Amino acid sequence: MKSRILMLACAVVVVVGMVGLVACSSNTEATTTTEIKLSTMQCGACENTISTALKGVEGVKEVKVDLKNKKAEVAFVANQVTVAKIEDAVVKSGYAANDKKADAQAYEKLPECCKVGKH
Numbered sequence: 438m439k440s441r442i443l444m445l446a447c448a449v450v451v452v453v454g455m456v457g458l459v460a461c462s463s464n465t466e467a468t469t470t471t472e473i474k475l476s477t478m479q480c481g482a483c484e485n486t487i488s489t490a491l492k493g494v495e496g497v498k499e500v501k502v503d504l505k506n507k508k509a510e511v512a513f514v515a516n517q518v519t520v521a522k523i524e525d526a527v528v529k530s531g532y533a534a535n536d537k538k539a540d541a542q543a544y545e546k547l548p549e550c551c552k553v554g555k556h
């Protein structure tokens with residue numbers, strides 16, 4: 438009986454220790470959230486392209502593309518990437534990001550239906 442309590446106590450210590458470790462490591466990787474305006478996003482294909490581009494950026498942790506409101510919420514690690522770099526990833530995928538215009542070459546390669554004014 439005594440050994441059982443001891444084992445339980447040990448298990449508690451281990452669990453608490455692990456939780457502490459996780460809390461610590463997530464602390465060093467504190468994320469910042471930014472909103473990117475995606476004024477030229479028009480359909481689900483656009484949403485996928487932009488989402489994939491954003492997720493490919495190093496330091497980006499979470500991406501929520503909101504097609505209806507033409508914006509994306511991006512959680513990123515501040516010391517690994519900047520908002521400007523995140524915007525550039527969208528620009529290079531052929532879409533406008535905040536006040537930056539889409540890269541002309543990337544835009545040309547988009548499906549016809551994704552080009553502004555073709556809907």
Ligand SMILES: [Cu+2]
Pocket residue numbers: 478479480481482483484550551552
């Ligand atoms: Cu589209």
